[in-house]
Amino acid sequence: MAPAITDxxxxxxxxxxxxxxxxxxxxxxxxxxxxxxxxxYVERSFIREAxxxxxxxxxxxxxxxxxxxxxxxxxxxxxxxxxxxxxxISKRERVRLKVRLxxxxxxxxxxxxxxxxxxxxxxxxxxxxxxxFTGHPYLRRIQMPENWEGHPLRKDYPVEGYR
Amino acid sequence: xxxxxxxxxxxxxxxxxxxxEIDGENVVRIMPDIGYLHTGIEKTxxxxxxxxxxxxxxxxxxxxxxTNNLCYVLAVExxxxxxxxxxxxxxxxxxNELTRINSHLVWLGTHAMDIGALTVFLYCFxxxxxxxxxxxxxxxxxxxxxxFRVGGVALEPPLGFFDRVREFIGxxxxxxxxxxxxxxxxxxxxxxxxxxxxxxxxxxxxLGASGPTLRGSGVDFDLRRDMPYSGYDNFExxxxxxxxxxxxxxxxxxxxELRESxxxxxxxxxxxxxxxxxxxxxxxxxxxxxxMKTQMEALIYHFKIITEGFAVPAGEVYxxxxxxxxxxxxxxxxxxxxxxxxxHMRAACLANLQLLQKMCEGKLIADxxxxxxxxxxxxxxxxx
Numbered sequence: 001m002a003p004a005i006t007d008x009x010x011x012x013x014x015x016x017x018x019x020x021x022x023x024x025x026x027x028x029x030x031x032x033x034x035x036x037x038x039x040x041y042v043e044r045s046f047i048r049e050a051x052x053x054x055x056x057x058x059x060x061x062x063x064x065x066x067x068x069x070x071x072x073x074x075x076x077x078x079x080x081x082x083x084x085x086x087x088x089i090s091k092r093e094r095v096r097l098k099v100r101l102x103x104x105x106x107x108x109x110x111x112x113x114x115x116x117x118x119x120x121x122x123x124x125x126x127x128x129x130x131x132x133f134t135g136h137p138y139l140r141r142i143q144m145p146e147n148w149e150g151h152p153l154r155k156d157y158p159v160e161g162y163r
Numbered sequence: 164x165x166x167x168x169x170x171x172x173x174x175x176x177x178x179x180x181x182x183x184e185i186d187g188e189n190v191v192r193i194m195p196d197i198g199y200l201h202t203g204i205e206k207t208x209x210x211x212x213x214x215x216x217x218x219x220x221x222x223x224x225x226x227x228x229x230t231n232n233l234c235y236v237l238a239v240e241x242x243x244x245x246x247x248x249x250x251x252x253x254x255x256x257x258x259n260e261l262t263r264i265n266s267h268l269v270w271l272g273t274h275a276m277d278i279g280a281l282t283v284f285l286y287c288f289x290x291x292x293x294x295x296x297x298x299x300x301x302x303x304x305x306x307x308x309x310x311f312r313v314g315g316v317a318l319e320p321p322l323g324f325f326d327r328v329r330e331f332i333g334x335x336x337x338x339x340x341x342x343x344x345x346x347x348x349x350x351x352x353x354x355x356x357x358x359x360x361x362x363x364x365x366x367x368x369x370l371g372a373s374g375p376t377l378r379g380s381g382v383d384f385d386l387r388r389d390m391p392y393s394g395y396d397n398f399e400x401x402x403x404x405x406x407x408x409x410x411x412x413x414x415x416x417x418x419x420e421l422r423e424s425x426x427x428x429x430x431x432x433x434x435x436x437x438x439x440x441x442x443x444x445x446x447x448x449x450x451x452x453x454x455m456k457t458q459m460e461a462l463i464y465h466f467k468i469i470t471e472g473f474a475v476p477a478g479e480v481y482x483x484x485x486x487x488x489x490x491x492x493x494x495x496x497x498x499x500x501x502x503x504x505x506x507h508m509r510a511a512c513l514a515n516l517q518l519l520q521k522m523c524e525g526k527l528i529a530d531x532x533x534x535x536x537x538x539x540x541x542x543x544x545x546x547x
Contacts, residue, residue, distance in 0.1 A: 004478070034478055035241050035242065035478060035480050037479075037481060039479070063368055065371055066371070066490060067481070067492055067494065067507070067509040069494060069507040071496055071505045072505075083494065085481050085509070087490075089368065089382065089384050094481070096481065115369055115370075115371065116517070117369060117370040117371025117372075117514050117517055120513050120514070120516070120517055121513070124513075128205075143197065143198040143546060143547075144198060144201065152203060152206060153205060153206055159206055159207065159209070161203075
């Protein structure tokens with residue numbers, strides 16, 4: 001099994017990274033190529049534009065949003081890592097974008113203007129982790145009941161629950 | 164008037180609540196409300212060993228349990244860097260395609276029943292009964308088989324199993340002809356499904372649809388052929404695509420997929436290689452029971468795997484497979500211990516359900532029933 005490559009210099013050739021670096025080198029905080037999968041760490045304020053750029057890139061258009069999810073790294077900071085999985089249907093390429101957020105009142109711009117299909121996925125991340133998405137058309141709880149308190153998938157929420 | 168369709172409703176295929184704002188028979192606004200089947204499976208996975216998560220994955224999309232198993236074990240095997248023997252891969256493809264036939268039979272039966280063709284339901288479940296008996300022969304369980312394990316499959320198929328599959332697949336295409344005789348040329352079916360709940364390819368891609376829901380709108384993309392996994396590149400099959408994007412197009416795609424899956428099963432039977440059914444990784448894969456009873460090392464490995472699990476190197480993997488409903492993905496994050504740090508299931512139906520608004524606003528209530536059936540939702544996957 002080949003070890004992971006985390007050096008941005010070595011990974012600059014990948015179409016997604018090349019496109020993002022060409023636009024704004026401050027947006028890319030780092031990258032990792034592991035198990036044949038490319039992960040790019042994107043700076044929080046640039047995520048919506050980065051997604052729009054990758055969707056419309058003529059060379060390798062990542063026009064399909066597979067998934068939006070989140071990982072809670074409590075107790076280390078930055079606590080939340082929102083993960084976007086993009087797929088280019090024509091080029092059969094996948095890329096993973098990761099945004100790191102701090103634990104107190106995590107908020108991020110919604111990508112629903114770019115892919116309307118992010119709607120339910122972002123609602124689920126909000127419901128289960130508490131990450132707010134600004135600009136989302138209907139940010140309400142989706143899995144848990146409307147009046148639930150707490151965010152169940154956080155690491156400080158017990159597996160047995162509170163009921 | 165605002166009406167609730169569900170959560171207890173025979174046509175919503177599970178506990179789906181659809182809030183309809185209607186004006187006479189026309190739907191003005193439609194909003195699905197989910198979460199009635201949410202059981203916190205993703206949270207539970209973080210408290211179990213990697214091999215203990217496999218039975219949980221069965222219950223997510225309960226109509227295609229082996230596809231869930233396959234996606235999860237492929238993800239963990241990628242993290243571990245395991246190489247599988249060819250017989251394990253071919254067995255997995257065989258069982259996966261039987262599962263696809265199983266799932267499409269349920270879809271066809273319930274979708275036709277919603278629209279009013281009650282006979283098709285019983286015909287489909289007659290074939291499904293044969294497949295469930297095959298699953299019971301190979302794993303002991305009809306539905307929640309947990310047959311795939313990290314590193315291979317759980318057990319060798321019993322003697323005579325492949326002959327039974329061959330006999331079933333031999334008569335299956337004539338059964339698909341029976342279903343098509345009842346529906347495809349039927350004027351009532353055509354009136355209920357042609358032109359109903361249409362969605363364009365751009366809308367479907369933007370909303371994240373996948374599987375037959377996407378292929379019914381003309382997008383030729385199938386993960387088995389275009390990003391193959393588990394040895395699918397050894398098989399020859401066509402991917403049915405339709406252009407119109409309505410309920411009838413999606414129906415045609417899935418019915419043709421039944422025939423293509425039968426072809427794949429036939430190829431798997433004809434070319435089944437010999438060899439072990441589990442990878443050669445004593446720390447991960449349980450040893451053979453006879454060896455466990457007679458050799459000390461095998462007993463120790465067995466004990467350690469069961470009581471302590473196996474540590475998976477830190478990392479993350481997103482593995483996607485083509486489930487009968489679309490792109491099912493498992494995002495597994497490992498922190499180096501024996502329990503996964505995060506397991507996220509990308510449910511194909513959660514994204515497909517978002518199409519409902521585009522498909523049904525401005526149409527009749529009866530078309531909502533046809534649309535929900537044509538998207539083929541399974542609430543276990545949506546809610547987890």
